Amino acid sequence: MIKHAVKKRAKWLGDSLAVMLCVVLLGATTAQIFAGQSPDEAIEEIAELAEAEWLDGNPGQALHILGPGLGTHPNAVRLQKLRADILATASRRHQEAVDAYDVILDAYPESLKVRWAKWSVLLRAGQQDQAIAEFQRVAQLDVNNPIVALRLAQELRKVDRLEESLEWYEKAVSMIPDMVGWRLALARAKLDVLDGRGARDEVEHVLRIVEPGSPEEAAAHGLREVIYGATKERGRRFEPILSPGGTAAERKAWSAIRADAWRLFDAGRYAEVEPIYRKLLALKPNDYAATHELGMTLLGLGRCDEAIKIFETMSGMDPSDEVYADAFFRIGRCLMKMEKWTEALAYFEILYDAALEFDEKTKEVPPKADLRVLNTKTIAMWLKRVKKHIPADAMPKQNPLLPVVDPDAPVPMTEEELYHKIATERLNPAQQIYTRASLMGRDADFSMFRYVIPANRVMRDDRPTGTHEFIPIEPHDTFPNTQEEIYLMFGLVTASYDEMPLSVECFLETPRSNANQIPLARDQVIMNMGDQTGYFIITRPESGWTPGLHRCGLYVGSELSAYTHSDEIRFRIIPETS
Known part of the structure; x- marks a missing residue:
């Protein structure tokens, strides 16, 4: 057994010496081949020889070829970059590759090719924060490249750095202001940091410039409903309060004055109750009922501007459908008093759509007798009043693929009449959702x-x-x-x-x-x-x-x-x- 082990060890030593000898001979041969050439020619031929081995699936042999070359030409960027690239493709050598790229970047910090290569290694290795930091350096160098700014914004969203992401979305959109899909992404980014007004402005801008019936218009309308609170989505930074917040003393102070505030509000003593409501909201900011009543109080004092701002804060809360619909209606009425007809129209249109949807849902199962619901006819009347004040050229474009909303339209057909119409008419296939617009304005980063x-x-x-x-x-x-x-x-x-x-x-x-x-x-x-x-x-x-x-x-x-x-x-x- 001992004799066998000695023979095996001797064989291993012999193989090792052979490999070392090959490497020495390779280095000597390489140095001899390129000895009579200029440095640039020698560097290029060494790189070509090493690259050929690398692309042929022999990264170890390629690194051995580069060793003597880098010993002779230690500052050759061509060889340094090739060595880093080879290390980046070798299993479990990501950190060596990053270190090799850093050596080049120390001497040439503005090399975009090297920064892109380093970023890709960090990204593949799962080092998300370091990859983002490197891509930020790419964006600082390639300042006129809009898709770098857009990609950086998307990468920051993936790690929930929403405020930084918003800045880069703004930079990307500033480079190509007419790119509708990008602007909808910007609107979504603003919504997620609870900037509802900014998000609404971006979507309204999109609706002014897109063609009626275009896929972008449908995406913008969908996002607008989210922004205006027609869904339960409130943005990523929204934090619902599932249990009472604040200290015990604050909750006690809130409960002590809540009833007094309601009594004054119910009696119409708005000037007296306003400071009490503001104190209530300081103690419990997410009290949507107090927020709604403060808005109504400001309306009673004739301060529409302030009332609108108070009502809009409810989009960051979780109010009941009944209270939120009333707040929507009050904002629309305020905008009418301020003669901001186009803005008022958006609110009444959303209310009208919600009323139609509610009527459809409760067609067979009527709502509870004591439930306050949207009255379709009443909202249609307000819609008609608002539209009278909007010039034809300022009226939002109507989607030709959708039926025109007519408040004076007759009662919809019954289910039997609709079935009869379908049976007697030739129907065309419905238009599918437009593929390239399906991610616009969505929280689709994952x-x-x-x-x-x-x-x-x-x-x-x-x-x-x-x-x-x-x-x-x-x-x-x-x-x-x-x-x-x-x-x-x-x-x-x-x-x-x-x-x-x-x-x-x-x-x-x-x-x-x-x-x-x-x-x-x-x-x-x-x-x-x-x-x-x-x-x-x-x-x-x-x-x-x-x-x-x-x-x-x-x-x-x-x-x-x-x-x-x-x-x-x-x-x-x-x-x-x-």
């Missing part, structure tokens, strides 16, 4: 895609466990119009549990979407069980790339629809400079 990185190339790293990982090479979001292929390398939140198709569809992104626009590229991959990374290939169109921004929608499944639309990624094409 999907099954953990990251998506555009790159020039992709490399596969086979691990000893039998799994593999795809790695982006030369990541960036800007490509010349001569680029033949763009790789969209992605990582999933969790490994695929079964065979699963994923699809991508790319369009030229313009301020106005066109439902008949032909996609520039499509691709589909099948994820096998256990796969967590993959890539799409976006091939150059036969007619060539169109310079500008390109948006790619990512879909879970082989069917491309609004229901399978999971995420999006953007890149831009620029003319190649000579």
